[in-house]
Amino acid sequence: MAEIDLIILVCAGLTLASVFTSVVAFRAGAPLLLLFLCIGLLAGRDGLGGIVLTDRPSAFLIASAALAVILFDSGFHTSLKSYRQAAAPAITLATLGVVLTAGLLALPAHFLLGFDWPVSLLLSTSLSSTDAAALFFLLRVGGITIRDRVRSTLEVESGTNDPVAACLALTLVGVVAGQHGQGLAAVAVDLARQMGGGVLFGLIGGMAMVLVVNRVKLEAGLYPVVVMGLAIAVYAMTNLLGGSGFLAAYLAGLVAGNARLQSAGSLRRFQDGITWLAQIGMFVTLGLLARPSQFPAIALPSALLAAALIFLARPIAVFCCLAPFRFGTRERFFIAWVGLRGAVSLLLALVPVLGGVPGSDVIFEISFLVVLVSLAVQGWTVRPLARWLGLIVPEKTGLVERVEVDLPGLADREMVTYQLHPESAIAHGRPLPRWARPLLLHREGTVQYSPRRLQAGDRIYLLATPSQLPLLDKLFGKMKDEGATEASLYGDFAIGPDATLKALRESYGLPIGEEEETGTIGEIFRREYHSDLEIGDRLHLGPIDLIVRDMQEGRILSVGIALEPEEKPLAGWEKFKARLIAAIGLPEG
Amino acid sequence: MEIVDLISPESVVPNLRATSKKQALQELARRAAELTGLHERAIFDVLLERERLGTTGVGNGIAIPHGKLSNLPRLYGLFARLEKPIGFDSIDEQPVDLIFLLLAPESAGADHLKALARVSRLLRDKTVCEKLRGTDSAEGLYALLTESPASRAA
Numbered sequence: 001m002a003e004i005d006l007i008i009l010v011c012a013g014l015t016l017a018s019v020f021t022s023v024v025a026f027r028a029g030a031p032l033l034l035l036f037l038c039i040g041l042l043a044g045r046d047g048l049g050g051i052v053l054t055d056r057p058s059a060f061l062i063a064s065a066a067l068a069v070i071l072f073d074s075g076f077h078t079s080l081k082s083y084r085q086a087a088a089p090a091i092t093l094a095t096l097g098v099v100l101t102a103g104l105l106a107l108p109a110h111f112l113l114g115f116d117w118p119v120s121l122l123l124s125t126s127l128s129s130t131d132a133a134a135l136f137f138l139l140r141v142g143g144i145t146i147r148d149r150v151r152s153t154l155e156v157e158s159g160t161n162d163p164v165a166a167c168l169a170l171t172l173v174g175v176v177a178g179q180h181g182q183g184l185a186a187v188a189v190d191l192a193r194q195m196g197g198g199v200l201f202g203l204i205g206g207m208a209m210v211l212v213v214n215r216v217k218l219e220a221g222l223y224p225v226v227v228m229g230l231a232i233a234v235y236a237m238t239n240l241l242g243g244s245g246f247l248a249a250y251l252a253g254l255v256a257g258n259a260r261l262q263s264a265g266s267l268r269r270f271q272d273g274i275t276w277l278a279q280i281g282m283f284v285t286l287g288l289l290a291r292p293s294q295f296p297a298i299a300l301p302s303a304l305l306a307a308a309l310i311f312l313a314r315p316i317a318v319f320c321c322l323a324p325f326r327f328g329t330r331e332r333f334f335i336a337w338v339g340l341r342g343a344v345s346l347l348l349a350l351v352p353v354l355g356g357v358p359g360s361d362v363i364f365e366i367s368f369l370v371v372l373v374s375l376a377v378q379g380w381t382v383r384p385l386a387r388w389l390g391l392i393v394p395e396k397t398g399l400v401e402r403v404e405v406d407l408p409g410l411a412d413r414e415m416v417t418y419q420l421h422p423e424s425a426i427a428h429g430r431p432l433p434r435w436a437r438p439l440l441l442h443r444e445g446t447v448q449y450s451p452r453r454l455q456a457g458d459r460i461y462l463l464a465t466p467s468q469l470p471l472l473d474k475l476f477g478k479m480k481d482e483g484a485t486e487a488s489l490y491g492d493f494a495i496g497p498d499a500t501l502k503a504l505r506e507s508y509g510l511p512i513g514e515e516e517e518t519g520t521i522g523e524i525f526r527r528e529y530h531s532d533l534e535i536g537d538r539l540h541l542g543p544i545d546l547i548v549r550d551m552q553e554g555r556i557l558s559v560g561i562a563l564e565p566e567e568k569p570l571a572g573w574e575k576f577k578a579r580l581i582a583a584i585g586l587p588e589g
Numbered sequence: 590m591e592i593v594d595l596i597s598p599e600s601v602v603p604n605l606r607a608t609s610k611k612q613a614l615q616e617l618a619r620r621a622a623e624l625t626g627l628h629e630r631a632i633f634d635v636l637l638e639r640e641r642l643g644t645t646g647v648g649n650g651i652a653i654p655h656g657k658l659s660n661l662p663r664l665y666g667l668f669a670r671l672e673k674p675i676g677f678d679s680i681d682e683q684p685v686d687l688i689f690l691l692l693a694p695e696s697a698g699a700d701h702l703k704a705l706a707r708v709s710r711l712l713r714d715k716t717v718c719e720k721l722r723g724t725d726s727a728e729g730l731y732a733l734l735t736e737s738p739a740s741r742a743a
Contacts, residue, residue, distance in 0.1 A: 425682075492709040493653070494680045495643030507639055509657065509698045543702055558643075558680070563706035 010051065014043055018280045031379030033134050033342060036280050037372065040287015053288040060350050066282035067133075067162075067347060068235035068249040069228065073275040074132045074159050075253025076268075082152030083254070085532055089325040090156035093318065093335075097157070098164045100317035101309075101339075102128035108308040113301045116359070118176045123363050125172055126349040127309055127370055129165030131342025132158040132250075133279060134375060138340070138382050147391050148534045150331050154338055159254075162344045163247030167194040169348040173355040197243020198251070205234030205248060206255025214262050223263055224270030227256065260412050265404045279343075286346045290368045298362065302369035309370060310377065314339040330389040338382055341374040407463075416464045418476040422456035426475050436475055438462045471552075490536075490549045491560025497522030499559075501541075508561075510542040521546060522556045538562075590703040592711060593735040595666030595691065600624055601727045601734070605669040605688070610677050613669075614640075614654060617690045621667050625692065627658060632692065646679025650722075651712045655691040655705060664704050665692045668734060670721060687712065687721055 018036050025035045043049030053059060105124035109115050115123065135158045146154075171190045209230050213223055231249055238248035261267060295302075318336040327335070349367035352360035405415040420427055438460035441451045454460065464472060495504070498520050504510065519527075525548060529537055533556070539546040545562040602620060607613035618633035625632075635656035639645065646652045667690040674684035689708050693701035711717060717733065724730050 492706065493643065493645060493647060499642040503642055507642060507657065509695070509701060511698070543699060563702050563709065 010043075014039065014284050015277070015280055018284060031134070031138065031375050033279065033283055034372065034375040034379060036283035037287045037375070040284040041290060041292055042287075043284070044288045044290065044292070046292040051288055053285070056289065056350060056354060059285050059289045060347070060354060062285045063282045063343065063347050063350075065232060065235075066278035066285075067343060068232055068245060069278040070133045070275055070282070070343075071159065071162060071246055071250040072228075072231040072235075072253040073271050073278075074155075075250040075255075076257030076271060078155055078159060078254055078257065080254070080258045082148070083156055085149060085534070086152035086156050089322055089327070090153045091160060092321045092325075093153070093157040094161035094164050097317045097321045098128045098161050098168065100320060101313045102165075102168065104313040104316055105305070105309055108312075109305060112304060112308075118172075118357065119359050119363060122169065122172055122176070122352045122357065122360065123305075123349070123366060124313075125165060125169045126345050126351075126363065126367050127305070127341055128168070129161045129341075129344050129348075130154075130158040130339045131344050132162055133282075133344075134340040134342035134379065135338065138338075138379060146334075146386055147331070147536055149327075149532070150334060150391055154335060158340075159250050160247075163198055163244045163250060164195070165344065166246050166348060167191050167198075167244050169351050170194065173352050173357060176352070176357050177355050193242055194244040195247065197238055197241055198245070198247025201234060201238040201241065201243050202248035202251025203255060205230065205238075206252035206259075209252060209256040210259040210261060213256075213267075214260075220263065220266070224267050227267055228271070228274060265414065282343050286343060286368075289350075290365065294365050295369060298366055298369065302366045303373065305366065306370045306373035306377075309341070310337075310339070310374065331391065334386065334389055334391055337378060337385060339374075340378050341371045345371050413463050413465055415461060416469065416472065417459060417461045418472065420454055420456055420458045420460060420476050421478045423478045424456070424476050426454055427456040436462065436468075436472060491545070491547045491562040493561045493563075494549055494558050495521065495561060497525075497556040497559055504541075508544065510544065521559050525556060525559070590700060590707050591735070592666070592707065595664055595704055595708070596668060596731065596734060598727060598731045600665070600667045601731045602667070602669040603725050603727045603730055604672050606672050607675055608673075609675060610640075610685075613671070613675055613677075613688065617654070617667060617669060617688065620669075621665065621690060621692060624667065625661060625665055627661065631658065632656070635692075636690075640678075644678040644680065646677035646685050647709065647712070648679055648681035648683065649713075649715070649718065650674060650679075650683060650686045651718065652677050652679065652685045652688045653691065653705065653708055653712065654688065655693070655701075657693050657695050657697070657701065659695040661692055661694040663694065664697060664700060666690065666704075666708070667692075668730060670725070670730060687718060 018039050021035055021039065022032050025032055041047055043051050045052040102121070102125045105127060106117070106120045109120035109123050110117060113120075132155075135154060168191070171187050171194070174190065175187060209227055212226060212230065216226075218226065231252055234252045235245040235249040237245075239245035315336040318339070319332060322332050322335065345367050346364070349364045353364055403417045405417070407413060407415055438451060438454070440447055440449050440461050441454065442459040442461075443455070443457070451458075451460075460476070462472075500520050501518070501524060504521065525533055525537065525539060525546075528539060531554070533548060533551070533554075535548050535551055537548045543563075547560040547562055548556055549558040549560040551557060600620075605613065605616060607616055614636050615629075615633055618629050618636060621627070621632050622629040635658055636654045639654065639656045644652075645654045669688045669690070671686045671688065674686040677685035679685055689712060691701075691705055691708060693704065697704075711734070720733050721730060724733060
């Protein structure tokens with residue numbers, strides 16, 4: 001019995017150690033997942049802990065279940081809006097991009113490192129997918145807001161490409177292990193079955209979840225458990241039936257997360273916790289599995305491969321895939337750089353090992369090192385890079401103190417409570433719209449029902465639909481500061497969307513031709529961007545830029561005029577480019 | 590394009606009195622007419638025309654009304670510090686107490702934009718605005734406005 005207790009204690013201890021060190025790491029801006037991985041390494045057989053984990057199938061089991069949970073959660077948190085916004089480029093990246101990356105990375109693995117083709121391909125495939133878990137961490141937990149289209153593209157790509165890479169890896173292992181008739185047709189059929197099955201069972205599973213949560217009457221605390229159980233069941237069932245379980249788990253999350261769910265708030269909170277636990281469990285387990293004593297022997301090939309991945313394969317794949325889509329060079333550059341590798345790569349690297357592919361032991365160790373490098377190099381530089389490239393959007397509103405409470409039986413409304421900020425619009429005397437009137441307020445120990453007058457510091461309670469929340473944030477939260485960063489992102493002056501181009505031309509003497517002079521600014525933006533218009537989008541108009549400053553429900557509310565659009569924070573890049581051109585002796589342009 | 594090319598000590602008003610946006614623009618148009626020799630009404634109309642496109646109240650108590658006039662020989666700036674802040678329909682809905690008026694000849698084109706950008710950049714600097722608010726002589730304001738960015742940084 002003592003042995004079992006010891007094992008439990010070790011597991012709990014590792015979890016707690018991960019949690020507490022994360023507090024320190026967060027301050028230092030270190031990628032948390034890298035930390036969890038290192039804790040696993042430290043506790044492992046070559047580290048201080050000396051824990052020997054040789055049971056690869058068990059480790060694979062733990063990591064797979066954890067990954068199913070994580071992918072489900074990432075689907076759950078991806079809004080269909082970002083899917084619509086970024087579906088085409090993201091899915092191109094997730095499919096063609098994965099294949100391209102895997103193909104390109106196999107070349108250095110074979111020719112430079114001298115692995116035979118099967119091992120090279122398995123290695124490059126395991127390293128071909130951007131890790132959703134790692135990326136979501138950076139983009140969400142990092143507390144920065146990246147421009148919508150870039151963030152959506154990365155989120156949807158990373159969520160969708162894990163299953164694609166997994167399909168590819170499983171199929172490859174099948175080929176190498178000789179289960180297929182080696183024919184390309186058999187591979188294609190297998191791939192199609194995995195993807196098709198994943199999509200089908202994922203959608204069905206997600207809808208079943210919505211039905212269960214909204215229709216079946218259960219103890220309130222059981223709903224999150226039921227959802228998590230169903231998610232893992234969807235994953236396993238799909239795998240058993242020959243589909244891609246990871247894809248199914250992700251899609252089930254997407255369906256459930258975007259449906260109107262009863263007690264969505266408590267589901268979210270439960271999943272947040274479970275997902276953290278899954279992240280820690282997965283990374284620590286994979287860390288335990290690695291053998292750092294072997295690292296020196298493979299350090300050089302791993303470093304070469306990591307460099308090939310970060311500087312060649314991923315950028316080439318990204319630039320190819322995004323060529324037909326409208327992205328700025330800086331946005332492409334950012335997307336290329338943020339191809340973080342993570343747990344999925346390690347998990348996929350285990351597949352050939354478990355599948356008994358000859359010479360595959362080294363795949364896991366090399367993948368492990370490449371992931372370490374990727375998490376450290378890319379993870380650490382994402383935030384400064386985003387800032388440097390000017391892709392961070394200032395927060396729309398200042399600090400909001402908001403707590404959401406689920407109402408039993410009401411799927412589309414929730415009770416929201418705010419603490420009225422002293423520097424909020426309402427506290428500054430802006431009129432309170434009818435729909436934003438609180439049900440009750442709590443002020444210095446007294447409670448008032450349907451109050452009319454609010455003052456700073458009041459805690460107010462109201463019923464709201466999720467779509468009203470951003471507006472409420474604007475009313476009750478701290479007003480945003482129109483600072484210098486705002487001006488550089490949103491322009492020097494604001495004009496209405498109904499101003500005509502003709503009027504603008506006359507006011508500013510813009511050198512634009514007569515034939516372009518039809519319509520209002522709002523219409524011209526629509527013509528250029530159609531329905532995927534978003535805040536921060538720009539139109540070049542001779543020497544100035546027009547920028548969408550504010551939107552509501554798809555309508556433009558305000559447009560900014562940037563007088564000096566060429567003065568972007570990328571001066572360093574221009575200088576670097578000029579120096580590069582001078583050094584190589586290329587003609588300018 | 591520097592601020593010193595736009596304003597002279599005579600075009601700085603340390604204590605403009607106005608109770609509304611319209612009154613402030615009228616008063617500024619009157620002073621600009623004295624400086625440039627153009628019609629007060631013509632200047633006022635041009636400023637009002639621009640405000641119709643969208644407010645020139647850029648937030649943080651700053652407004653930069655501007656416009657183009659056909660028979661102006663060069664760019665003219667006029668800076669006013671208001672005695673009492675007034676409503677200006679600003680984008681942050683805060684009252685305005687510092688106004689920089691900029692008038693440009695019809696042919697100015699790029700120079701107009703450059704000058705506007707220069708003024709906008711200057712007044713985005715919060716420490717500059719604090720100093721302007723704390724100074725009540727025309728000479729002091731003129732010195733602050735025309736201080737070169739390099740000497741300000743030092």
